[in-house]
Amino acid sequence: MLKSEFNHGFGACNISYFPLHPGTIHQWRRQLYAIGTIRWTSSFAGWLLLSLDRLPTNELIMTQELIADMLGVRREGVTKAAGKLQSAGLIHCSHGRIRILDRPGLEARVCECYAVVKKESARLLPDVSVP
Numbered sequence: 001m002l003k004s005e006f007n008h009g010f011g012a013c014n015i016s017y018f019p020l021h022p023g024t025i026h027q028w029r030r031q032l033y034a035i036g037t038i039r040w041t042s043s044f045a046g047w048l049l050l051s052l053d054r055l056p057t058n059e060l061i062m063t064q065e066l067i068a069d070m071l072g073v074r075r076e077g078v079t080k081a082a083g084k085l086q087s088a089g090l091i092h093c094s095h096g097r098i099r100i101l102d103r104p105g106l107e108a109r110v111c112e113c114y115a116v117v118k119k120e121s122a123r124l125l126p127d128v129s130v131p
Contacts, residue, residue, distance in 0.1 A: 044081035045106050046114035047071065048091065048098065053118060058100040064093070085109070 047067075051060055064082060068075040082098065085091045090106045092099045100106060107114070 040077055041081040041084045042109055042111050043113075044078065045085060045090070046110040046117075048085075048100070049103075049106060049110060049114055050117055050121070052100060053121070058103070060098045061096060062098070063096045 048060065051062075052058060064078040065075045068078045071078075082091065082093050085106070086093055088105070088109075090100070090102045090109070092101055
């Protein structure tokens with residue numbers, strides 16, 4: 001139903017290229033509110049995985065400033081978390097691009113929130129392939 005409503009409002013667009021629907025953003029923000037008990041780097045790693053689950057590539061083309069604006073956090077926090085993940089060899093950041101180098105390693109860094117949100121996304125959007 002969600003996909004048909006989306007197509008009705010936006011023509012014959014493929015929803016897999018628009019992973020930033022309001023429900024997903026709400027889930028991301030909810031996950032990120034766990035910062036008090038879960039390290040920010042872990043939450044950011046989960047956000048990266050959730051974002052890339054909807055894309056046919058392992059690269060996200062988005063600046064850290066835009067990510068910070070979307071998530072309602074400071075850019076410096078995104079930069080610091082991305083730097084930690086890059087130092088660990090899990091991602092590579094360069095000029096508005098974030099590429100996953102070690103997905104299993106990144107998945108090992110996330111909290112259980114990622115699995116919960118991924119399962120719920122698959123339930124709500126069954127026609128969208130999630131790796």
